[in-house]
Amino acid sequence: MAIIKCNKELASEVAHRRTFAIISHPDAGKTTLTEKLLMYGGAIQEAGAVKARRATRHATSDWLEIEKQRGISVSSSVMQFEYQGHIINLLDTPGHQDFSEDTYRVLTAVDAAVMVIDAAKGVEAQTIKLLEVCRLRDTPIITFVNKFDREVRGPLEILEEIESTLKIDCAPVSWPIGMGKSFRGVFDLLTDRLLRFSGGKEKQSKDTEVVQGLDNVRLDELFPDEAEVLREEVDLIRGASSPFDLELFLAGMQTPVFFGSGINNFGVQEVLRALLDWAPKPQSRDATERNVEPNETSLTGFVFKIQANMDPKHRDRIAFFRICSGKYTPGMKLHHLRLGREMRIANAQTFMANARKSSEDAVAGDIIGIHNHGQLQIGDTLTEGEQLSFRGIPYFAPELFVSARPEDPLKAKQLQKGLKELGEEGAVQVFTNNLGRKLLGAVGRLQFEIVAHRLKGEYNVEAAYTPAEIHTARWLSFPDEITRNEFMKRESASMAEDVDGNPVYLAPSRYKLQITQERFAKVGFHTTREHGEVLDGAKGIYS
Ligand code: G4P
Numbered sequence: 001m002a003i004i005k006c007n008k009e010l011a012s013e014v015a016h017r018r019t020f021a022i023i024s025h026p027d028a029g030k031t032t033l034t035e036k037l038l039m040y041g042g043a044i045q046e047a048g049a050v051k052a053r054r055a056t057r058h059a060t061s062d063w064l065e066i067e068k069q070r071g072i073s074v075s076s077s078v079m080q081f082e083y084q085g086h087i088i089n090l091l092d093t094p095g096h097q098d099f100s101e102d103t104y105r106v107l108t109a110v111d112a113a114v115m116v117i118d119a120a121k122g123v124e125a126q127t128i129k130l131l132e133v134c135r136l137r138d139t140p141i142i143t144f145v146n147k148f149d150r151e152v153r154g155p156l157e158i159l160e161e162i163e164s165t166l167k168i169d170c171a172p173v174s175w176p177i178g179m180g181k182s183f184r185g186v187f188d189l190l191t192d193r194l195l196r197f198s199g200g201k202e203k204q205s206k207d208t209e210v211v212q213g214l215d216n217v218r219l220d221e222l223f224p225d226e227a228e229v230l231r232e233e234v235d236l237i238r239g240a241s242s243p244f245d246l247e248l249f250l251a252g253m254q255t256p257v258f259f260g261s262g263i264n265n266f267g268v269q270e271v272l273r274a275l276l277d278w279a280p281k282p283q284s285r286d287a288t289e290r291n292v293e294p295n296e297t298s299l300t301g302f303v304f305k306i307q308a309n310m311d312p313k314h315r316d317r318i319a320f321f322r323i324c325s326g327k328y329t330p331g332m333k334l335h336h337l338r339l340g341r342e343m344r345i346a347n348a349q350t351f352m353a354n355a356r357k358s359s360e361d362a363v364a365g366d367i368i369g370i371h372n373h374g375q376l377q378i379g380d381t382l383t384e385g386e387q388l389s390f391r392g393i394p395y396f397a398p399e400l401f402v403s404a405r406p407e408d409p410l411k412a413k414q415l416q417k418g419l420k421e422l423g424e425e426g427a428v429q430v431f432t433n434n435l436g437r438k439l440l441g442a443v444g445r446l447q448f449e450i451v452a453h454r455l456k457g458e459y460n461v462e463a464a465y466t467p468a469e470i471h472t473a474r475w476l477s478f479p480d481e482i483t484r485n486e487f488m489k490r491e492s493a494s495m496a497e498d499v500d501g502n503p504v505y506l507a508p509s510r511y512k513l514q515i516t517q518e519r520f521a522k523v524g525f526h527t528t529r530e531h532g533e534v535l536d537g538a539k540g541i542y543s
Contacts, residue, residue: 011295017365024116025124041081043353098444109322112279119152138252171244176259282365287388294364299326302390319376334382394528398441401468418459431496477524
C-alpha cells in the first residue's frame, strides 16, 4: 500500500484551477462564447482567433480544408488562461456529431461544462446527446441561453424545454427583458439588479449600466413599457422555479441558467464568474485501486486525446494528459502502467489560446501535452510508480464499417502503419478479421473521410474503401475455454481482433446478433471496452 502524501500549498494551487468544456449544438454560439471568455482572460485580443475552427461543422470539404491547416487547432483543443487569480482550462469539444466519441473522451477530462443553447432553436439534437454524456459522470452544467439580441423564444418556454427534454432542474439566475431589437438587458435574480444591455460588439458588462432593486424607479424611467412586465415575470419565476442550490448543481442535478448574447459580450462575464464561484475545483478521480485526491503530492493522470499534426512544420503527435494529482516538473520520470516501464517527460507543453509554452508547474486539473512517438494511447495512465489506472474512457461499439485495401499492393505495410497510428489516436477503430483483412469501424461517417484523407496525405497510401456488411461489433467474454472454442468455431466467419488482440464479434445483422446471443447465453457481448484493457489473450476470458 502506497503512502499517500498531501500538501497544503498544492491544495491551494489546485483550488484555483477550473477545467471545463463548452457543449452545444453546432451554430448555437460555442465558438463565439469561447472567444469572449478568452478575451476576458486576456488570452486573445480580438475575436476571430478561434473562428477558423467553425468551418468544421459544415461540409466535409470544409473539414478537410481545416485539417490541412491543422496548425489552427492548437488553439482549439485545450486553452489555458488566467482570470481573477484562477487558472482556467477550457477544453474544446468537436461540434460535429460524427466525432461524438472524441467528445466523450474530452468530457471525461473536465470537472464542469457550459451548455450553450440558441434561444431561437431551443434544445437541439446534439445538445441532448452531449448532456447524456455529461450525465454519465454527473458533470455540473452551467447553461447559457444565447442570442437574445434576436427574435427568439420566450424564456419560460426555453426553461420548460430544457427541463422536460434534458431532464435537469433549471434555476434561472438571470431574467431577460425583451428580446431582439427591444432586448434591454437581464435582471440578476441573485443580486437583485438589472444589467442594462446596449448593443454593439465587444462590449463588456462593466460598460453597461447597473440598476439595483426591482422596485427602483430608474427601471420605470429607463423602460416605461417593460418595467411592470419584468416585475410580474420575476415574481412568477421566483415563485415557480427552484432557487439556485450549489449542492444540487455540483451533483449534476440542477443547472443555473443565464440569458444573454455572446456576440455582444452580454452575460458572458457572469458565466465566467459562475465558473469561478460555483464550478468545482479539480475533483478526486476513480482509479482501479482507489480514489486519487487532487492534492496528493505524487503525480498521476491519464491520456484522453491524441492529436496529430498540430504543428504542420513538425509531424508531431501530442498526447493530451489530464493531471489528476501531484505536480509536473520538466524532466520527471513517470511510470507507464500499460507498458510497465519508465518514461521521461522532458518537454511537456501547456496550451494557450494561440501558442504553446513549456509547462513548468502544472497541477491537478491542468492539461499538459506530451510529445508522443507511439508509446502513449488514449486511456493510458502515468504515475510516479504507483500501480493504479484511471478508468472510464471506453471504446464504443461502432455501427459503420468499411474494409480497406491499398490500391497499390506494395503499400500494404504503410496502410497497416497508418491504420495502427490512426487507431491509437482514436480517429477510427481498426479490426482484423480471420482472413487478415483490415476493417475500419466508426461511429460517424465523416471519420472514414478524415482517415482516407490522412492516409493519403500523411502516409502516402491511397486505398479502396468498401462498405462491409456488418451491423455492429461486440467485445466478448467467455465463461470457460470450452465455450470459447465452440463459439470461435461456429462464428469464425464473423470473428475479428481489435488493436489489442481482443476477440470481437462482428454481427452481420441485428437478427444474427440476437440469435447468437440466445445460442450462447453465457457469453458476454459488450458494447464498450475500456481503452488499454487487454482481455486475457490466451483464453479470451475477462469478467
Ligand atoms: P458554434 O461554435 O456553436 O457553431 O457557433 P458560433 O459561435 O460560430 O456562432 C454561430 C453563428 O451565430 C455565427 O454567425 C455567430 O456570429 C452567431 N452568434 C453567436 N452568438 C450570437 C449572439 O449572441 N447573437 C447573434 N445574433 N448571433 C450570434 P454566422 O453568421 O454563422 O457567422 P459570422 O458571419 O457571424 O461569423
